[in-house]
Amino acid sequence: MIAEAGHYALVLALALSLIQSTVPIAGARWGDAALMNVARSTALAQLLFVAVSCTALVMLHVSSDFSVANVFENSHSTKPLLYKITGVWGNHEGSMLLWVAILALFGGLVAAFGNNLPLSLRAHVLAVQGWIAAAFYLFILMTSNPFLRIATPPIEGRDLNPVLQDIGLAVHPPMLYLGYVGFSISFSFAVAALMEGRIDAAWARWVRPWTLVAWIFLTLGIAMGSYWAYYELGWGGWWFWDPVENASLMPWLAGTALLHSAVVMEKRNALKVWTILLSILTFSLSLLGTFLVRSGVLTSVHAFATDPTRGVFILLILCFFIGGSLTLYAWRASTLKQGGLFAPISREGALVLNNLFLTTACATVFVGTLYPLALEVLTGDKISVGAPFFNLTFGPLFVPLMMAMSFGPLLAWKRGDLLGAAQRLTAAGIAALVAIAVAYAWTYGGSTFAPLAIGLAIFVIAGAMCDLAERTALFRAPFATAMQRARGLPRATWGTAFAHAGVGVALIGIVCETTWNSEYIGTLKPNEVARVAGYELKLDGVTQRQGPNYREMIAQFTVRLDGEKLSVMTPSKRNFTTRGSSTTEAALLTRGASQLYISLGESTNEGAVAVRIYHKPLVLLIWWGPVLMAFGGMLSLSDRRLRVGAPKPAKASRALQAAE
Amino acid sequence: MTLWFVFALMTVAAIFAVLWPLSRGSAASAGGGSEAAVYRDQLAEIDRDVAAGLIGPSEAEAARVEISRRLLAAADSKDDLPGQANLGLRRSSTVLALVGLPVAAVAFYLSLGSPQLGDFPLASRSRAPDVNQPIDNLIAQVEAHLDKNPTDGRGWSVLAPALVRLGRYDDAIRALRNSITYNGDSAERRSDLGEALTGSAGGVVTSQAKAEFERAAALNADEPKAGYFLGLAAEQDGRRTDAAAIWRAMLAKAPADAPWRPLVQAALVRVGGPAAPTLSNDAMAAAKDMNEADRGAMIRGMVDRLATRLKENGDDVEGWLRLVRAYMVMGERDKAVSALGDARQAVANDAERLRQLNEGLKNLGLDG
Known part of the structure; x- marks a missing residue:
């Protein structure tokens, strides 16, 4: 009964998602509040039923009910309890169920805490969530149903793939999916804004925290996966530029760009249209990642061609959502009001630069990942694009990005003072030069680039500290005053500093591990x-x-x-x-x-x-860096103040630096 | 029945989720934030920032001006329709929830689900062997037993052939290796292992498999399975004459009633040439060093032995053919014809053997 109840709950969730994706839109079209509110209750009910379905599957795995094909294929009665539970998402069907469960969770959160959203915006957002959910429920039920039964149950299961019987893999997929699927919220907001034809202040206020949540989980998920590969696969490598890894890196790069452009949008009401496009692209890359990993196209293009049901289904979903949203964007973006103006040298300008580099980096990863696939489909040649390609393209893009990273937070909104920012970064520059000299002397005769990269990393970390010192007036005012100012600083400012320093920390780890291993x-x-x-x-x-x-x-x-x-x-x-x-x-x-x-x-x-x-040497810094980034993200998330980017007046003398 | 009751409860809950906001009607129409509210909050936030000393008064003033401008713009464009009830739409939504939802859900579920199947948690299932159980379950039990007692050599030797029969070659290979470890080495086990290796390679005698057969042959030169597969390996390598030689040697040495005779004969026919009389390697080597007379005596002795054996047991078609051919080679055609007659007589009451005999004779060019 447990299996069938779980199965039926999933079918009911599909039915509810279909209602959620239609009725509220009709309500918004004709201005009927009751119909728009259907979105909210159906989203919550959908969450309930998916939760029932997931619980049922977990119970089936725990009780080793081998009459369920999914349990038979991926479990074993002697498996430890922990891995019986984590084995639920250690396989294709179960992981897709986790995917929709997290989607329903995010939908439910918007429904439950979206009181301050305009009613029609909430209806549209939840309706778009409903479409995504319906597509994936159909995918699960038709091609990857975890509740299919075996009439004569075998006595023993086939066990879970041993490399997945590990605590790292217990935590990694949920984290990664919270990240992937979290971006569906900003996607839904973007599509809703395009359908409504306007982006209001409430929109901007909502998108950034959701993006931040997704970004934190994706950061931790990727770091976790990398650490798992490091200790479990036995080769001591932590990043292989493997398509599966790239599939998670692409949404992360686009998501990082989105996070920064959403800041501009929230605080300065600018970059609206670009933020919308990034929201669409980020979730599209998440979907692409799901397609790459779940369709089996990576194992072999030919294996995919012989059993294409799943792949073709996801490909259709992919085409529908990416194609549909981009078409909608092309059609409606021009009707959106453009936001505020800013000088090229300003905090906004720095964030645009950041976006430029991140999206380019994302594009190189995209090419490196998909080109071999496309080539294999077209000509049948198998090539592999490995580390050399990515090191040559990705590396040079990240160097200027990290240089600029220290300057950004020191520039004022609207119009900034590059020279002033450079002066305030003198200390960081000196620290970097010292680091280069020390590293060079220490490893005399070794790699030339490595000390330079260490210097860059130190510059980033010291730059983040300079920013904090500047804001608290650490060396200008008495120590007590500085401490008081430090307490008064918005947590978002601390978050920025931690996240930026995290990038530098990770870079030190990467350089040390690859050079002096x-x-x-x-x-x-x-x-x-x-x-x-x-x-x-x-x-x-x-x-x-x-x-x-x-x-x-x-x-x-x-x-x-x-x-x-x-x-x-x-x-x-x-x-x-x-x-x-x-x-x-x-x-x-x-x-x-x-x-x-x-x-x-x-x-x-x-x-x-x-x-x-x-x-x-210093290998752990590779993962401490992302943890620091995620910690910074959480600090920023916990800051529930409204965000206002006070612009620098055109002719004001240099007064107190804006807090953020 | 409980299952359907649970289904009904779940369906009701789903329908309720859709109907509840509809029933609340316009009472719920208020609510939801507005753009102006956000800007007003932002203005308040600036005041707080100034009070906390986070931004200077001039920046605060600039920010206030910007936000106020946006606030005015938002208030201007505020032409929202007041929430209006659309009764037609609400009714059709109600119908959709009351009829469409359960019908769609049940129809979808019935085409996929198996409501007739109960739960089969491991705890409630008996682990006692049962004659009605499919062989898979029995094997699983033996495997579970061996997981706990991996040194039970008898268990491995029982399990291995069953796995081979099911085509689970990789497991069979493991079982056979364990069997060799715990039961000791033997030609049979080595050649079984070689056979499983061949099976897992899709019938190709890999070098690994060949090594096992050679080891088996070293342990017991008369191990038929090893001989057959070594011949097969030679055939797959394209050394057809070697294959034929191996198989001929096997047939020569084998007892007449060996169950694998037809298999090897068929293989021999496949690599070309009839099943001609052959000498064992030792005999051939000996014969090389002999003078003409001695060699003739040796051959004659062998042929006579064969003839005597066939008189006692005439079932061996292969033997008869060899005898006939030997007489022909020695130029004793009359003896050949008489042997032929004896052969026909010996296998007359067995149609299959008679057919084999006639075919063989046709190949010898002694049809008649």
Whole structure:
């Protein structure tokens, strides 16, 4: 009964989404408040039914009901409870259910907390959410139904792919989907504005926090996925420019651009039309990501061609929403009122520059990801566009962006003073030069670019601090006054500083890891010693152990530094019997922000084990950076003040710097 | 029945969600923010910022001017229609909710769902073996048992052939490897493993599989499966004569009633040439060093042995053909014809063998 109730709840959610996507629009067209309010109650009811459906699927997985095909294919009775639950979204059908559940959650949030939105805007927004939801409910029910049954249930399931049986993958997909799907809200707002033919102040006030929520989750989701790949796949790599990763990076880049243009829109009423376009593009890229990952087109274009049902369905959804919204944009954008004006050198101007670089960077990733696919479809040639392409295109775009990043917050709204901003950044510049000199001296004879990149990162971090020091008048006023001003600063300002510093922190990690990484690859016999970056690792021995649904080979290493025993590391290799596949569980030893990394390969007959040992200096900064960015985002989100960008008057003497 | 009751409750809840705002009617028409309200809030915010010292008075003044301008513009364009009830639309929405929603939901569900199936949580299912259970379940039970007792060699050896039959070659390979580990090495297990490897490669004898067969042959040179597959490997490598030689040697050494004889004979026919008499490698090597007379004596001895064996057991078509051909080669046509007669007599009451015999004779050019 649980399975069928969950199935029926999903069908009811589809029916409700169809009503939600039509009745409120009719209500808005003829000005009937009651009809417009239908959007709200149906959105909430839809959320309820999807929640029922998800709960049902979780219960089926937990109770190992193998009469449900999805449970049979992706679960096993001996799997630990945690992975029985996370296995719900570790497969295609379940993850699509999670996708619509999050969509319904966002719709429900707009319905529940959208009291201060104009009634017709709310009706339109929820109706657009209803269309998206209906399309995906249909997709799930027709092509990826998680509630299909097996009449004679098998006694045991096929187990979840072992590399997915990991805590990182338990958290990563929900985070990523909260990000992807969160952008549907700004998309719905954009389409609603185009349908209404006007963008009012309430619009701007609403879009930014939603975008920010989505952006925070997407940032954390991508960082989480990258860390998972780092420790679970056993190669010590954290970013492969893999199409699946690019699929999440593209919405992030567009979303970051959207976040900044939404700030201009909220505070200065400018860049309206551009913000609308970015909203549409960001969600389109999220949909594209869903298509790339879920249609199987990446595994092989030919596999996709032989069983195209799912792919073609998502492709249709993709064409309908992207094509439809862009057509609507082309048709209606001209009717929207243009916003305020600003000088090229101003905070607005800096944000436009940011948008320019971010969208270009996004476009390079787009080309690098889709070009091989297009080529394979057209000519059948298989090429792979890898790190060299992205390093050559993406890198040069990010350098000027990061240079400009420190200047932006120091410029005033409407008309800024570049020279003044540069003066205030002198300290940051000096810090950067010192960092370059120190890094160069330390690694004399090594890479030339790496110290420069470190200098850039330090410039970004110091620039963020300069901004704070400037606003609190840290060195100009007495310390107590500065502290008082610091407390009085809007949390959004702190958020900006943290997020920008986070980019610099991540850059330091990336540069250090890629440049000064040292490794040992070879086979070790018991009691042999490997030396990496001054550490001595002795293989004590190899033992076998039986886990709940796997057997594992554990190697024990004693780590010494300068003859002193530091710790014991136990990397292992797990063999999952049901799927007949194995995973490597790398052992990590964290020393500050650096890590020692051991992963096991095959063991030979003579008792020797193939091992890969890496020393990765400051590698953790790669993920601390995004966490810092997300923390900055949360600070900014918690700031519920209204945002007004006070313009710099044309001929005013330099007074107090605007707070934000 | 409970299921349908739950469905009905859920449907009612869904309908209620649509009807509720409609029933509230124009009472709910108020509400919703307006643009002017946002601007008024912004003006208040500027006052607070100035009070907190976050912006200077001149910036505040500039901001106030801008916002006031927008506020005026918003108030000007405020030509919103007052909320008006549209009874026709409301009625059709009500009908849509009351009729359309349940009909669509039930129709959609019935075409996809399986309302007749109950729950089958693991806990409520018996794990005792049952003769009616499909073989998959039995295998799953054995696998579960072996997961917990991976050193049970007997279990692996029971499981492996069942997996091979189901085509789960990869699992079978694992089971056979375990069986070899825990039961000890043997020619049969090695050649079973080779067969599973071949199966998982879609019938191609891979080098890995070939290595297993060679190991099996080393353990027991007469292991028929290994011999057959080594021949197959040679055939797949394009070495048809080698394949034929291997198979001929097998047939020569094999007992007449070996169940795999027809398979190897068919394979031999496939690589070309009739199943001609052959000598084992050792005999061939010995024969090379002999003088003419000795060699003739050796061959004659072998042919006589064959003839005696066939007199005792005449079922062996292959043997008869070999005998006939041997006589022909030795130039003793009359003996060949008489052997032919004996052969016909021996297999007369078996149509299949008779057909094989006649076919073989046709190939020898001794039709008659």
